[in-house]
Amino acid sequence: MAVAAENQSQPPQNDLPYVLILKPPTAFSIFGDHFFHSPKFQFLKPFESPLPLPQFLLTHAQSVQAILTSASGSVTADTIRLLPRLGLVVTTSQGINHIDLSECRRRGIAVAGAGTIFSTDCADSAVGLLLDVLRKVSAANRYVKQGLWSTQGNYPLGYKLGGKQVGIVGLGSIGTEVAKRLEAFRCSISYNSRSKKPSVPYTFYPNVVELAVNCDALIICCALTDETHHLIGKEVLSALGKDGVINNIARGPIIDEKELVQCLIKREIRGAGLDVFEHEPDVPVELLALDNVVMSPHNAVCTTESLEELRKTVVGRSLLLK
Amino acid sequence: MAVAAENQSQPPQNDLPYVLILKPPTAFSIFGDHFFHSPKFQFLKPFESPLPLPQFLLTHAQSVQAILTSASGSVTADTIRLLPRLGLVVTTSQGINHIDLSECRRRGIAVAGAGTIFSTDCADSAVGLLLDVLRKVSAANRYVKQGLWSTQGNYPLGYKLGGKQVGIVGLGSIGTEVAKRLEAFRCSISYNSRSKKPSVPYTFYPNVVELAVNCDALIICCALTDETHHLIGKEVLSALGKDGVINNIARGPIIDEKELVQCLIKREIRGAGLDVFEHEPDVPVELLALDNVVMSPHNAVCTTESLEELRKTVVGRSLLLK
Known part of the structure; x- marks a missing residue:
């Protein structure tokens, strides 16, 4: 069972850029995994893997080109250092203080928040x-x-x-x-x-x-x-x-x-x-x-309508991956 | 006890104009009877009397010059006809559809709502x-x-x-x-x-x-x-x-x-x-x-602050009694 689950989390064998989802954004729990789906990139989901996160990251270190996260999913310097090909961090939140910005700056990694959508x-x-x-x-x-x-x-x-x-x-x-x-x-x-x-x-x-x-x-x-x-x-x-x-x-x-x-x-x-x-x-x-x-449960930021706008933005930004 | 209560509801023996309170406005239950108090008029309160309303009105028919009411206290033609000296109906509500307006018009009785206070x-x-x-x-x-x-x-x-x-x-x-x-x-x-x-x-x-x-x-x-x-x-x-x-x-x-x-x-x-x-x-x-x-319990209309404004208005209007 554990092996099957790990197999499921293996990246598909194609050339699409890999986007690591550190913590599923609210949209996933509401609309399902396909909310941010695009034919131009594919997701890696450590939360569906039986591997502990550090081990999962080590396994996929050479694949990850972008991270998609939300307000409650920290992107630490330790995580960033494990991912040599990382070029973009997108957060579904307006705030970006949960991302280690100095490490991103040092490495020249682009950081994108939801801007003024919310x-x-x-x-x-x-x-x-x-x-x-x-x-x-x-x-x-x-x-x-x-x-x-x-x-x-x-x-x-x-x-x-x-x-x-x-x-x-x-x-x-x-x-x-x-x-x-x-x-x-x-x-x-x-x-x-x-x-x-x-x-x-x-x-x-x-x-x-x-x-x-x-x-x-x-x-x-x-x-x-x-x-x-x-x-x-x-x-x-x-x-x-x-x-x-x-x-x-x-x-x-x-x-x-x-x-x-x-x-x-x-x-x-x-x-x-x-x-x-x-x-x-x-x-x-x-x-x-x-x-x-x-x-209210930290949902001031978001409505059904703004989330759809976010989807378009995230998909659009991730399309910039090389 | 009943007699004592009735005695309490007798108008005081002075020459101030009498204002009949048909149904205590919300302000009374919140701030007490003295909310609309003025040295220029006095209240008649049938709801404190053991007499049924029609009998109370008959007893005081010749005294009542004004009625103060609220949205839920109807002022019917029957009530108005019992009060030959009635010259003014003031309601604490913006709406005035609970007052028999044709009877007021016929008798030349002024009707005042709370206007745009609320x-x-x-x-x-x-x-x-x-x-x-x-x-x-x-x-x-x-x-x-x-x-x-x-x-x-x-x-x-x-x-x-x-x-x-x-x-x-x-x-x-x-x-x-x-x-x-x-x-x-x-x-x-x-x-x-x-x-x-x-x-x-x-x-x-x-x-x-x-x-x-x-x-x-x-x-x-x-x-x-x-x-x-x-x-x-x-x-x-x-x-x-x-x-x-x-x-x-x-x-x-x-x-x-x-x-x-x-x-x-x-x-x-x-x-x-x-x-x-x-x-x-x-x-x-x-x-x-x-x-x-x-x-909400029919309180969209009213706040502590607007009620104070209402108080000033009601007192002001009642002062116009001759």
Whole structure:
């Protein structure tokens, strides 16, 4: 059985370039293996092999010309060093911090993310989560579905989105899309970013604590880097204050999750909308029972429609293999 | 005890104008009786009296100069006829179809609704519900909170809002606010209304079936009238089709609820976001278990902030009593 499985994972005997799939992207579990299928390249799938990954990589070291991965599949220097013919790493995520970029640079390996395909979906999710937390959509839905409306009366009112001061941390492609949407809701937008952007009309705060002091809601849209790791800690959350709401659709470790959990339990902030977590897919158990916390399973980035767009992009990029 | 209670409901002996509260508005249950308090008028509260309503009204017939009511407290011709000094009916709702307008007209009684105080909250809710249904926010939140993400993997992807054709039924103050918001999400807007509005750039369909045929989502924003009662029935829902979504933040009876329930159960449409129902606070039991249905307890209209604005308006209007 093990031998048969290993045989299946052997590359077919033809001359098509080999693309190693380090970790199956979400699309595979939804649409099956053929989602990224192309007659111009073929996949190597270590996750279908009984061999441990290092051994699998050694076996196929001379074949792999590209890697396809997703946000949760790290591409380490160790992996890269095993693959002398590697020329391209494609990730289905917008973020690329799970790829060892210095090693790629050193070796001249091209790295391609999903670019801005997901920016609009991500921005939609950010607004959806913000509306949900403020207006208690999920919590009220649960209340109605439990049959409590007719027996226990009205559900507590939520809070207005219009007129709120919203601070965006990271005004890149996603942050900008979030800002555009929130302007239509008559929110006032301000932002924190590495530098002031001369072309935008929003208030710039060089310091995220100062941004939080001046905002009713913070939306985290920046990339995860050494500088942004635990950027949002106790000090920022305290500055946001008890009527403040925080949303994270970027990466979990940008927020110090332990501090956030404590603030939410003690109601030191009003609520949170979280698509990402420090130890996904595990989420802090303390959050499970909190009505002022709305969570999604790291899917802000993606819809059925954007995934189809991604498919075209990945197939297109992989076609560039020599 | 009954006597004591009746004594409590006797109007205080002073010359302030009397405002009859037919049914306590939501604000009363949230903020207490003093929410609409003013030194310029006083309230009569039949719901605190042991007397049946008609008898209570007869007792105080000569005192009542105004009625304060809410969406669920009908002001019938019978009630109005019992009150010869009635000069003003104020409702905390935007809709005024629960007030007998012909009787008010005949008697020259002024009728005041909440105007556009709630339009933006209502529009925010409409967008929130649409995002929730398409992107599965509440359902995914439930999935994460049940601890299923780490044990059962990714939650099924939702659908993109951007690029969707959204049809607005009733382009009044709420419908217009909904349209403005959805433009920021890059939706294409069309509408059905009693007549074409020359000043708006959206496509007009004189027939709601035709609108549904050409839309991915319908948002019901019109007033409930004899003409709009069950306006949305089997024909419109079939025209919307299996990828279509419907949202109702207007009034329950505009949709034929039995037909809607059947369409949702049979997945003849993709999903629904419902703030209002035909027999509130009862909701069809068939909807309770459906993940593609998001419900809120008729609170789209209202937030803590808008209620405060309402308070100022009601107090202000009641001050006009002679």
